[in-house]
Amino acid sequence: MSGATFDYGPDFYDEPTVFPRYQEARAAADEGNTTLEEPYVLAFVGDLRGRTVLDLGCGDGTFGASVLRAGADRYHGVDGSSRMLAAAAARLDPATLERTDLNAWTCREPGAWDVVTARMVVHYLDDLPALLREVRTALAPGGRFVLSVEHPVVTCAYDGDFHDGVPSEMRVRGYFDEGERACEWLGSSVRKVHRPVETYVSELLGAGFALTGLSEGRPVPDNFRDPRTCEARRAVPMYLTIRAEKPAG
Incomplete structure (x- = not known):
């Protein structure tokens, strides 16, 4: 591993060299x-007209603008x-923003949100059940939660063969051994938490959600400029993306 080592959190993306690389x-x-x-x-988030949206791990606000x-x-x-x-504040209007380490985040407005999203952030967090309890509290009855993570086939070992940044194969080792992993990201070694697919699903069900959608990021030609990249991505x-809903009752 090369470069500095950081845990996920303010110290990582606030490093001067990391944010521009991102x-x-x-x-x-x-x-x-x-x-x-x-x-x-x-x-998975569906029609957002008139909806309230809570975005956990909102990043630079690009998704919020959408x-x-x-x-x-x-x-x-x-x-x-x-x-x-700061980047999100410059991009989003109207919006409210909150700086909080998601490992310690708690819901401040129970039942206020029609949609909660957590894009590419949960694999940094230690306590998935605690986060899911807070998300369920935050959602209005019938509300939906959409989360995405690096696919567990990738996070189990971070060992593969790549061509132009696209993996041609990943070596699967220790798949059912949950816990910390280190990977190279933006010139640094970053700590993440590996969980199998079944853990994400079972924890969502255990937290009282109904599973209503699942994607492994199947490549669709219309989403690519270069058809060769689309083919290589197969x-x-x-990515693993899951939609779950809080019961309406």
Whole structure:
């Protein structure tokens, strides 16, 4: 491993070299989140007109801007990075933002949210059941929760063969051994938490949610500029996106 080592949180994305690298990576053509994860998140959140949206791990506000353009009545973003929130504040209007380490986040407005999202953040957090309890508290009856994570096939070992940044294969080791992993991200070694697919599903069910959608990021040609990249992306599932709903009763 090269570079500095950080835990997820304010100290990572607030590092001077990390934030610009993040922006550059996300702006790349046919970037993975944009082509494989975000389309399914947008499909799972559904029609947002008149809805209230709580976005956990809101980042630089790019997704929040999409939510507001889609007609959401209210948007609130939570993130642990001051640099991310500064970028979000410059991009979002109207919106409210909150700086909180999501490992310690608690719901301040029970039942106030029609939709809660947590994009690419849960795999940094230690206590999944605690987060799910807070999300369930935050949701209005019948509300939906959409979360996305790196696919557990990837997080179990972070060992694969890549061509132009796209994996041709990933080596699966210790898949059912849950816990900490380290991976190279933006020039640093970053700590993440590996969980199998069944853990995400069983924890959601155990928290009282109904599972209503699941995606492994199947590549769709219309989402890509380069059809060769789309074809290459068929080799390895990179993202797991789940939609769950709080019972209406």
